[in-house]
Structures are given as structure tokens and as C-alpha cells.
Amino acid sequence: MAFELTPEHAIPAAHRPAVERLLVGSVDLHCHSGPSLMPRSLDSATALEEAAQAGMRAVLVKDHFYGATPLVTQLQTLFAARGVTLLSGVPLNNSMGGLNRFAVAHGLNIGARYVWMPTLSAANHVAYERGKLDPKGNFPRPTKAMPEAEPLSVLDGAGKLREELGPILDLIAAHDAVLSSGHLNIREIWPLFEEAKRRGVTRMVTNHPTYIIGASLADIRALVGMGAYIEHSIGMYVPVTTERNHRPDELRDVIEAAGVGRTFFGSDLGQRNNGHPILGFKHMVSMLLTLGYSNDDITRMISGNAAALVGLDRAAA
Structure with missing residues (x-):
């Protein structure tokens, strides 16, 4: 169902002071800013x-076609x-050579913090995009x-x-980097995460498990049981995209499945015709307040859990 983009002033007035306060220190591990071959509404600067x-x-900064670490390093300076x-990180899609240990080694050696399993090039995603699961395109x-x-x-x-996968997982473990399951199907994620743990990977995440991935609430609970974090895409729930497709009650269900301690939100925004990532975060905080989550719980889900996953405190030490 299509929705009109909702501006910031539509956030209830009673929520606005808390929204501004809670955003301080927040972390977005899923920003789709440009430059990119995908249509974007803003650049990384x-x-x-x-x-x-x-x-x-x-x-x-996440791009499906290239590792953005050099870009963000320059911007950081x-x-x-x-x-x-x-x-940023290393996306293991066709444009990066697929399951390419050389791309992973290079990216991690210049400071990448994530390695995404295939996203747009994943067989699971290709099936989705070719209309088997995404008939409206x-x-x-x-x-x-x-x-x-x-x-x-x-597989x-x-x-x-x-x-x-073996050398790639070993590199992720050696660099204490984050392994993302990308757009793999849930049936592929189980053996991947099991082998990753066996090889010493301690930072694992599944992104938007109910979108493309095919995970159920029971799957989300099991992923958390394996030590993974669960990231949900803000754009799926709040009125800042033209194709919002999940309801607030569904948001509560997925949070409760993983628990506040293993749930966090990434904007998954920056696409053309969608709201900017920061607008998405503001609407998400307001929605979480409406659902009755405490300030402490919201802080964990928009700040603390993502920071722990990516090792921000380690990086600052």
C-alpha cells in the first residue's frame, strides 16, 4: 500500500522533546546515501x-555495488x-567478485567494519526481484x-x-568485524552462522528478517539464540517511504521476538522519493514512544545495541 511521505512536523508535539533528546548518540548502521548506481535522495556528506x-x-554507509570505506574515510577527515x-563495509555482490576473499581482505585492512553476504546478487534476492516474490517490482x-x-x-x-566461505569467515574473525547475512534466505543463514561461530566470529547480524529473508518470529528468536543481533529497517514501519508495508503491531511483535537487548534499527533510507535517514529515525522514536517503550529501551534499540555490535567503544579505546 502506498503512503504519502509524512514530514517532521507531523510528529506529535508531545513527543518532539523526547525525540530530539533520544536521537543524541544514536547509531544508523544502514544508510543508503550516494554516490550510487541506485537512485538516491542524498549524498554521504x-x-x-x-x-x-x-x-x-x-x-x-551501505552501497550494494562497492565498498564505501575509502569514501567515508575521506569524509571523516x-x-x-x-x-x-x-x-562502511564490503558487500559481496557480483560487482565485488562475489564470495571474494581478496575484496574482504582489502576492505578490512583499510578499515571496513562490516562484511555483507550477497544482497542484490543473492539468489534469494534475484528470485524476489524477478517477480516470483515481488510481482509489483x-x-x-x-x-x-x-x-x-x-x-x-x-550453499x-x-x-x-x-x-x-572459510577464508572469508576467518578474515572476519581475525579483524573482529561484523558478519551480516545480507539478503540470503533464512535456510542459508543457519549453516553460515554456525560455521562463523565455529571459526571465531562473534559479531553477527540479520537485517530486515521479515523482508526478503523469509524469517518467522520463531526464526528471529533462534537467531538471537545463536548470538546474532536483529536489525529492522525503519523505512518498513514509519511513514517516510512510498511503500511502507508493516504495521505498528507487527513492529511490537518483532521486537518482542528478539528482545530489546538484541534489537536495533537502521534507517535503510536514502533512496530517491523516500525520506532522509534522520527523518526516519525521528518517526521511529515517536512510534516506539507510542507503543509504550521506555526511554532506556528506546536508547538501547537506536543507540546502544548497534554500537555494541559494531564495536564503537572498542574503536574509541
């Missing part, structure tokens, strides 16, 4: 400036006095022609983890 104005602690830590498309995706899976034809 603008995202950083808006985050700084709100008092955010950190922003992680230029905006050193703004008080926001900029982060709602997922954004690149602004320029790209070769047709070669679907990637972490081989026999249903076993691909050998290429």
Missing part, C-alpha cells in the same frame, strides 16, 4: 551533516570536528544498465557451505 546536527554518534563516526532498480545478476548462494549444490 549530506547524510553526515544531518546526522551531526541531530547529535548522532555514528553512521554506516574532512568532517573531523562534526562528532559523527563514519563506517517494488525493489529499486539501478539508474544505469547493469549486466544481469549471476545469482549467488553460500553448493549439495546444500553444504561453499569452500570460499
Whole structure:
């Protein structure tokens, strides 16, 4: 169902002081700012400036086609006095060579903090985008022609983890980086996370488990039981996108499935025609207040849990 974008002044007046206060120190680990082949509404410098104005602690820039670590490193230098830590990672899609240990080694060695399993190139995502699961074609498309995706899976034809994953997981463990399950199907995530834990990976996250991933509430509980964090996309719940598709009661359900201590929110915003990430965060805080969550719980879900996952306190030590 399509929704009109709701501006900031639509946030209830009674919520606005708390929203402004709670945003100070918040962390967005899912910012889709440009430059990008995907259509974007803002660039990373603008995202950083808006985050700084709100008092955010950190922003992680995510692009599906390239590792943005050099970009955010340069911006961090230029905006050193703004008080926001900029982060990025390595997306293991076709444009990065797929399950490419060399891309992972390079990215982590220059400061990447995340490694995403395939997203747009994941076989699970390709099936979704080709209309089997997304018949209306709602997922954004690149602004320029790209070769047709070669679907990637972490499992081989026999249903076993691909050998290429071993060195990649070892690198993630050695750098104490974050392993994201990307857009893999839930059935692929179980063996991936089990092997990751066996190899010493301690930071794991599943993004938007109820969107594309195919995870149930029981799956979310089980993922948390494996030690993973659960990130939910703000744009799925609040009125800052043209295709909001989840209700507030569903938001409560997914929070309760993982627990406040393992749930956090990333904007997953920055796409053209959608609201900016900071607007999404403001609406999400207001929605959490409406649902009755305490200030402490909200702080954990928009700040503390994400900071713990990515090791911000370790980085500052």
C-alpha cells in the first residue's frame, strides 16, 4: 500500500522533546546515501551533516555495488570536528567478485567494519526481484544498465557451505568485524552462522528478517539464540517511504521476538522519493514512544545495541 511521505512536523508535539533528546548518540548502521548506481535522495556528506546536527554518534554507509570505506574515510577527515563516526563495509555482490576473499581482505585492512553476504546478487534476492516474490517490482532498480545478476548462494549444490566461505569467515574473525547475512534466505543463514561461530566470529547480524529473508518470529528468536543481533529497517514501519508495508503491531511483535537487548534499527533510507535517514529515525522514536517503550529501551534499540555490535567503544579505546 502506498503512503504519502509524512514530514517532521507531523510528529506529535508531545513527543518532539523526547525525540530530539533520544536521537543524541544514536547509531544508523544502514544508510543508503550516494554516490550510487541506485537512485538516491542524498549524498554521504549530506547524510553526515544531518546526522551531526541531530547529535548522532555514528553512521554506516551501505552501497550494494562497492565498498564505501575509502569514501567515508575521506569524509571523516574532512568532517573531523562534526562528532559523527563514519563506517562502511564490503558487500559481496557480483560487482565485488562475489564470495571474494581478496575484496574482504582489502576492505578490512583499510578499515571496513562490516562484511555483507550477497544482497542484490543473492539468489534469494534475484528470485524476489524477478517477480516470483515481488510481482509489483517494488525493489529499486539501478539508474544505469547493469549486466544481469549471476545469482549467488553460500550453499553448493549439495546444500553444504561453499569452500570460499572459510577464508572469508576467518578474515572476519581475525579483524573482529561484523558478519551480516545480507539478503540470503533464512535456510542459508543457519549453516553460515554456525560455521562463523565455529571459526571465531562473534559479531553477527540479520537485517530486515521479515523482508526478503523469509524469517518467522520463531526464526528471529533462534537467531538471537545463536548470538546474532536483529536489525529492522525503519523505512518498513514509519511513514517516510512510498511503500511502507508493516504495521505498528507487527513492529511490537518483532521486537518482542528478539528482545530489546538484541534489537536495533537502521534507517535503510536514502533512496530517491523516500525520506532522509534522520527523518526516519525521528518517526521511529515517536512510534516506539507510542507503543509504550521506555526511554532506556528506546536508547538501547537506536543507540546502544548497534554500537555494541559494531564495536564503537572498542574503536574509541
